[in-house]
Amino acid sequence: MSAHDHLLDQLRDSVRARARRGLLLSLAGAVVVGGGVATAATGVLPVVGHDDGGGTAAGLASRAVRATLHEPACALTDADTPVRAVRVEPARAARPLLAGTAPDAAAQRALLARRYVGSIVDGSVRRVALPGGRRVLVFLALGAGPLSFRDPGACLSARLAWLAAHASGERRARAEAIVRGYRDTIPGLQSLNIMTLRAGPGLAGPGTGIPLDGRPLPTGVVSGGSDGISTGIAVPGARRVTVDGRHGPHRSFAVRHRIFVVALPAKGTGPVRLRQRAADGRVLAGQTLRG
Known part of the structure; x- marks a missing residue:
């Protein structure tokens, strides 16, 4: 199992508990780049545990995230609620993967029950049946993953305002660049989720969440587990x-x-x-x- 998939499994197992503790370990939106997890320069999601006291630009960016956790705009939504389908236009990059007829709203909720929490794009859920009994669930989530903000754009503004009040010069500029690169504050962001299903209700195998932030959709293997099962686009x-x-x-x-x-x-x-x-x-x- 790759480090990326290990992080995804950790998130899936503990998203509710983490949300209740107010942590921003929303790693479901990290994207695999060159076999590893993307760096901050390419826009990963922030991890508030990375804090060196603000001695570096990355540490200062982390402090800005931590300091604004309790801002109303940065409040986490949907972390402890059932799946909610929202009627918005599906991201263009994902449309080629959404062929066929969508299940009705009740069927969408049933497919994701005990497998996902948060808001999804209504009509985006697809169950792909492959030879050998393999099944893959494909759907679009709103935001960068299960832990999304009430108002991503306003949350970004709050982070930048904190930096303006606590830093200056080149150090502030570098920290601002890092903060602006975080995907969790992109307004209207959707994430493509691909989840291999195991036998039994509510059971999911390896999966990945790919933020659709304007970059080309990755192709090839996008997730894999220690059991030798890999899923790809x-x-x-x-x-x-x-x-x-x-x-x-x-x-x-x-x-x-x-x-x-x-x-x-x-x-x-x-x-x-x-x-x-x-x-x-x-x-x-x-x-x-x-x-």
Whole structure:
């Protein structure tokens, strides 16, 4: 399991408890970049535990986040409430993954019961059925994840106002750049959530939340667990994914609605090459797993 997925699992297990303690460990919106978690310069979500007393720009930015936790605009919403479907236009980047007919409102809530808390885009929930009994849940959440702010834009203004009152010069400017880069204060932000389902009601496997902040939608494997199950977004035109290792395995997996699930032995395969293929077998994209 990658560090990113481990953080996501931690969030999913403890989001309500963390919200009640007022912490901003909303890591569901972190995005995988180059195999790791994106850095502050590319706009990760703040973690208030990172505080060096304000000695660095990053520490000062963290202090601004901590100091404004109790501002009305920065109040967390939906952390202890059932899923709420909100009627807004789905983010353009996610629309290719939302093919087919959406379940009705009651069915959407039932699919997400005990799997997610917070506000979702009404009509965005899709359950993708893949060969072999694999099922993947795809939906759009409002904000950067389960822990979202009542008024993200006003919360950003509060953070910047705190910096203006407590710092100056280049140090303040660098801290402001970091604070402006945090995704949790982007007004109207939506996050694409992809969750592999396990057998049984209310059970979820590996998953990821991808903030749709104007960057291209990532393709390839986006989440994976220690059980060898990895879920990915296929490039346009891909119909099948093949996986080949030097000493095996050699396997093929179908793509449905741009989603695929790869099942490998949990250990012992060594590096394997994943290739996304068109209907005629042409390779459209590739990546190395466990390399």
